[in-house]
Amino acid sequence: MAECINDSDAESRISYGDYVVLKRGDVFKSVQIENKKKVIFEKQWFFLDKAVGQLYGTMFEIEAGGSLKLKAAKRTGDSMDSKEAGQDNRHIVDDGRSQKLTRDDIETLKEQGLKGQEIVQQLIDNSTTFKDKTEFAQEKYIKKKKKKYESDITILKPSTRLLAMMYHGREPGKICHLRYDTLAQILTLGNIHAGSKIIVFETCAGLVLGSVMERMGGYGSVIQMYPGGGPTRAGMESFGFPSHFHETLHEFPLCKVNALLAGTLDLSEKDADTQANGSGIGRTESSQETSGVSEEKSAEPQSMEVSVDPQEEMRRAERERLREQRAQEKKVKMEEKRKKLASAAALLEGRNADGLVIASRFHPCPVLMSLLKFVAPSRPFVVYCQYREPLIECYTKLREQGGAISLRLTDSWLRHYQVLPNRTHPVLLMSGGGGYLLSGTTVALDTAKARNQHKSEEPVAKRLKLDEISSSCDSSA
Numbered sequence: 001m002a003e004c005i006n007d008s009d010a011e012s013r014i015s016y017g018d019y020v021v022l023k024r025g026d027v028f029k030s031v032q033i034e035n036k037k038k039v040i041f042e043k044q045w046f047f048l049d050k051a052v053g054q055l056y057g058t059m060f061e062i063e064a065g066g067s068l069k070l071k072a073a074k075r076t077g078d079s080m081d082s083k084e085a086g087q088d089n090r091h092i093v094d095d096g097r098s099q100k101l102t103r104d105d106i107e108t109l110k111e112q113g114l115k116g117q118e119i120v121q122q123l124i125d126n127s128t129t130f131k132d133k134t135e136f137a138q139e140k141y142i143k144k145k146k147k148k149y150e151s152d153i154t155i156l157k158p159s160t161r162l163l164a165m166m167y168h169g170r171e172p173g174k175i176c177h178l179r180y181d182t183l184a185q186i187l188t189l190g191n192i193h194a195g196s197k198i199i200v201f202e203t204c205a206g207l208v209l210g211s212v213m214e215r216m217g218g219y220g221s222v223i224q225m226y227p228g229g230g231p232t233r234a235g236m237e238s239f240g241f242p243s244h245f246h247e248t249l250h251e252f253p254l255c256k257v258n259a260l261l262a263g264t265l266d267l268s269e270k271d272a273d274t275q276a277n278g279s280g281i282g283r284t285e286s287s288q289e290t291s292g293v294s295e296e297k298s299a300e301p302q303s304m305e306v307s308v309d310p311q312e313e314m315r316r317a318e319r320e321r322l323r324e325q326r327a328q329e330k331k332v333k334m335e336e337k338r339k340k341l342a343s344a345a346a347l348l349e350g351r352n353a354d355g356l357v358i359a360s361r362f363h364p365c366p367v368l369m370s371l372l373k374f375v376a377p378s379r380p381f382v383v384y385c386q387y388r389e390p391l392i393e394c395y396t397k398l399r400e401q402g403g404a405i406s407l408r409l410t411d412s413w414l415r416h417y418q419v420l421p422n423r424t425h426p427v428l429l430m431s432g433g434g435g436y437l438l439s440g441t442t443v444a445l446d447t448a449k450a451r452n453q454h455k456s457e458e459p460v461a462k463r464l465k466l467d468e469i470s471s472s473c474d475s476s477a
Contacts, residue, residue: 012055012056012157013053013054013055013056014033014051014052014053014054014055014056014155015033015052015053016033016034016035016052017032017033017034018032018033018240019031019032019033019158019237019238019239019240020032020033020048020051020056020155020156020157020158020240021155021156021157021158021159021162021163021166022039022041022153022154022155022156023153023154023155023156023162024041024042024152024153024154025147026169027042027169027170028162028163028165028166028169028170029041029166029170030158030163030166030238031048033048033051033052035049036049038066041153044062044151045066046062046066046067046068046153047066047067047068048068048155049067049068050067050068050069051068051155054070054155056155056156056157057154057155057156057157058070058154058155059071059152059153059154060152060153060154060155061115061116061150061151061152062151062152062153064113068153071152084131085131085133085134085135085138086131086132086133086134087134088134089132089133089134089137091132092129092132092133098127098128098129099123099126099127099128100126100127100128101122101123101126106119106123109122115150116146116149116150116151116152117146117150119149120142120145120146120149120150123145123149124141124142124145136422136423158238158239158240159214160180160183160184160187160210160211160214160215161180163207163210163235163238163239164178164179164180164183164207164211165180167204167205167207167235168180174204174205175204175205175207175235176203176204176359176360176361176384176385176386176435177386177433177434177435178204178207178208178359178384178434178435179412179414179431179434179435181412181414181434182384182412182434182435182437183207183208183211185382185410185412185437186208186211186357186359186382186384186437187211187212187215189380189382189437189439190212190355190356190357190380190381190382190439191354191355191379191380192212192215192216192355192357193215193216194216194217194218194219194220195216195219195220196216196220196221196354196355197220197221197223197347197352197353197354197355198212198216198220198221198222198223198353198354198355198356198357199223199225199348199353199355199356199357199371199374199375200212200222200223200224200225200357201224201225201226201254201356201357201358201359201360201367201371202224202357202358202359202360203227203232203359203360203361203362204235204359204360205232205234205235206231206232206233206234206235206236206237207235207236208357208359208384209222209224209233209235209236209249210233210235210236210237210238210239210241212357213236213239213241213245213248213249214239214241216248218241218242218244218245218248219248220248221248221250221347222248222249222250223250223251223252223344223347223348223353224249224250224251224252225251225252225253225254225257225367225371226251226252226253226254227253227254227255227362231251250340250343250344250347251340251341251344252341252344252345252348253341254367256341257370257371258370260345260348260349261370261373265345267338267341267342267345348374351373351374351375351376352376353374353375353376353379354375354376354379355375355379355380355381356368356371356372356374356375356379356380356381356382357381357382358371358381358382358383358384359383359384360385361386363390364383364385364390364391364394364438365390365393365394365397368381368383368394368398369397369401372403372404372442375442376442377442377443377444378441378442378443379441379442380439380440380441380442381404381439381440381441381442382437382438382439383437383438383439384435384436384437385435385436385438386435386436387436388409388411388436391409391436391437391438392409394438395407395409395438398440402443402445403442403443403445404440404441404442404443405440405441405443406439406440406441407438407439407440408437408438408439408440409436409437409438410436410437410439411433411434411435411436411437412434412435412437413434414430414431414434415427415430416430
């Protein structure tokens with residue numbers, strides 16, 4: 001029993017090599033903890049070595065020299081909480097002369113070694129209008145000064161919510177302006193759960209891929225479809241998944257989807273080209289060496305004695321050994337890549353995926369129509385796009401082609417509320433838009449029957465009319 005407790009406790013503690021999320025106020029940053037690595041966050045630099053061995057969620061204070069110190073818990077009877085407060089702020093004039101401390105005085109306090117909390121207390125004591133402010137205005141003033149002068153950071157364990165908020169706040173363009181509430185709807189509408197087989201096509205720096213893998217918990221299969229030369233997984237790596245999570249991840253290039261659907265996929269084609277290129281390079285190098293040797297041989301008759309430099313021979317042998325080593329490593333990598341491609345192709349050939357998730361900067365219509373063929377009937381799919389018009393085209397195409405029901409095109413709306421005593425109200429600033437989602441459920445479609453039905457609809461109606469006319473003529477006769 002004690003061993004189980006120790007193992008779980010070790011998982012909740014920070015260690016070298018872990019990916020963590022730094023939080024200061026409403027700002028987040030994802031970093032990896034390395035020995036004596038300098039981290040710059042919110043115009044301050046520090047080292048995370050002192051955080052190793054501590055629990056996640058611990059708050060630290062940045063000291064001089066960049067070292068971290070555990071921050072003591074705030075006591076209830078803090079001297080910073082003022083007991084005197086005014087009734088309203090109507091007589092307070094913001095003329096810039098209410099604070100007695102100047103910028104130079106504050107810098108002097110920092111040089112004397114005063115911490116952020118002590119500097120904030122000095123600002124409160126030297127403010128002539130602080131006691132005349134209302135209780136709400138005082139709390140707002142203290143919060144503003146703490147954010148400016150206190151150098152506290154909190155180290156958190158990475159999660160979908162934290163990383164989505166971090167990307168949306170710092171670099172929203174990298175994730176196609178995907179908001180965290182929209183990401184939560186994608187995971188819900190896609191029915192992501194453990195033990196399922198999910199196809200993911202995204203260009204959101206790997207954030208959607210990591211969110212799907214976190215929801216599946218390391219059970220099942222995730223097939224990442226990627227454009228270009230290789231997949232992008234920066235956001236997924238920030239989750240810091242253990243090794244068994246990566247065993248469930250497969251990758252397949254989008255450019256080979258048509259060949260897989262047509263049954264003409266050749267897994268050895270790229271290797272053959274690579275080996276041909278490698279042999280060509282080897283022949284070129286060997287020809288260059290042969291030409292160099294022939295030039296040396298042509299120059300030999302001019303001298304009566306031939307001297308062989310042993311150091312030159314050693315360097316040439318070393319170059320040859322390194323060349324063979326690089327060729328062997330490249331061959332091993334290509335073989336591993338071929339095996340990964342073969343395993344992903346085997347999963348896709350069954351055409352029994354449990355879900356499809358698309359969140360890309362590319363036009364989703366052709367990608368959706370191609371990848372839906374790998375999804376089993378009665379399975380959900382969800383498509384995210386920053387704009388509405390591409391999803392309208394997908395909606396129209398699916399209605400015309402068939403194979404999907406319960407199609408819904410939705411727009412998510414989010415607004416934060418401040419919930420405080422006697423101050424609960426919606427926040428004035430809010431996000432303008434969180435993108436659009438197209439969701440639905442696949443169904444089995446009998447293409448031959450549908451084709452015959454479309455062909456026979458018009459002629460059947462005409463024959464009925466002709467039959468009615470002939471029968472009426474016979475009756476009249």
